[in-house]
Amino acid sequence: MSTQKALFLEKLGGKLFIQDRDIPEPGAGEVLIEIHAAGLNPADWKINGFEGILKEFPAILGTDGAGIVKKIGTGVTNVAVGDKVLFQGAYDNRHATFQQYAVTEAEIVAKIPANLTFEQAASIPLALATAALALYNQKPHGIGFDAPWEAGGRGKYAGEPIVIFGGSSSVGQHAIQLARLSGFSPIITTASLHNSALLKSLGATHVIDRAAPLSELAQAVQAITSKPITVVYDAISDADTQNAGYDMLAPGGTLVIVHCRAVDAGKVTSEKEILYILGSVQFAEHRAIGKSLYARLTGLLESGEIKPNQVEVLPNGLAGIPDGLAKLKAGISALKFVARPQENA
Numbered sequence: 001m002s003t004q005k006a007l008f009l010e011k012l013g014g015k016l017f018i019q020d021r022d023i024p025e026p027g028a029g030e031v032l033i034e035i036h037a038a039g040l041n042p043a044d045w046k047i048n049g050f051e052g053i054l055k056e057f058p059a060i061l062g063t064d065g066a067g068i069v070k071k072i073g074t075g076v077t078n079v080a081v082g083d084k085v086l087f088q089g090a091y092d093n094r095h096a097t098f099q100q101y102a103v104t105e106a107e108i109v110a111k112i113p114a115n116l117t118f119e120q121a122a123s124i125p126l127a128l129a130t131a132a133l134a135l136y137n138q139k140p141h142g143i144g145f146d147a148p149w150e151a152g153g154r155g156k157y158a159g160e161p162i163v164i165f166g167g168s169s170s171v172g173q174h175a176i177q178l179a180r181l182s183g184f185s186p187i188i189t190t191a192s193l194h195n196s197a198l199l200k201s202l203g204a205t206h207v208i209d210r211a212a213p214l215s216e217l218a219q220a221v222q223a224i225t226s227k228p229i230t231v232v233y234d235a236i237s238d239a240d241t242q243n244a245g246y247d248m249l250a251p252g253g254t255l256v257i258v259h260c261r262a263v264d265a266g267k268v269t270s271e272k273e274i275l276y277i278l279g280s281v282q283f284a285e286h287r288a289i290g291k292s293l294y295a296r297l298t299g300l301l302e303s304g305e306i307k308p309n310q311v312e313v314l315p316n317g318l319a320g321i322p323d324g325l326a327k328l329k330a331g332i333s334a335l336k337f338v339a340r341p342q343e344n345a
């Protein structure tokens, strides 16, 4: 078989349609993956508003994938044909995941342990990368904490508080889990209170109702810890959360943001860092830390130290993705939509 089905975006703001295309060949160091589950992310609909990211049209979207290795390029030793793997693709037509087969670099794929389904595995890559790269890549690309999957990193930041806005988002759930592995305490997060039990099971020590006024948040945090807040991870990053996060940050601290900077210019001081993260292990500046994460990811998933999101499988394979993106845009709570590209005959 040399052709496959893919979901294409005609142009920015254009229609999504399914069409046949060639199955790519893996080059040296690459693997060809038959995609059994593809995770949907907000970027997959927001991309219509971003010029310049997609370089070819029609474009295939989707960056999160899980499936079976079908071919390996020369020099690949960490995975073999038949292995079940998860990987973070990219917004180009060889690597994107809203198709039945994609190619990626073997050094950033991880085997899926037996306790995870393809769908659970496909919920992980972008959210995990966005949390992990910001916390553990070296400056200026990350804060530079020692990673908990590396020797000496586990529990290293015991007793240091962290505040995570949007704990029930996909990114927030991974930030909480990594903060727990790093030892941060307390781990304070904002979410709807119906998600409290889930977030506490992942490692949050305190869940503050996100419906409460943000102007009262710093006070609520101070009631939990008197220590200076030197890390705020804003997994929501609208103007309100960025400003609230910046306000509560102590001098020398870092506010991580996942969207363009919206902190009021008048309050910005050189004493507080703002770190904008684009969470892809495909990027050159994140590759080394991404490679080290993927080398240890199977074990972290097998032990349950990193847990996937709650997933909902979309019907009709690739054809179900447009509806899924519309629902994602309308808003979800602690959930990841996943499509099964192989269901398209």
Ligand SMILES: NC(=O)c1ccc[n+]([C@@H]2O[C@H](COP(=O)([O-])OP(=O)(O)OC[C@H]3O[C@@H](n4cnc5c(N)ncnc54)[C@H](OP(=O)(O)O)[C@@H]3O)[C@@H](O)[C@H]2O)c1
Binding pocket: 041, 042, 043, 046, 126, 127, 130, 165, 166, 167, 168, 169, 170, 171, 172, 190, 191, 192, 193, 195, 210, 235, 236, 241, 257, 258, 259, 277, 278, 279, 280, 332, 333, 334, 335
């Ligand atoms: N820069 C990057 O590389 C990158 C990568 C991934 C994502 N992102 C961006 O990061 C954001 C999160 O992505 P995601 O996939 O994690 O999103 P998601 O899972 O779709 O987020 C949904 C969650 O957001 C929570 N939420 C919404 N508004 C909130 C607020 N004001 N305060 C606290 N929680 C709030 C909701 O919480 P409740 O249900 O508890 O109310 C809901 O569970 C998106 O804007 C996305 O575009 C950026």
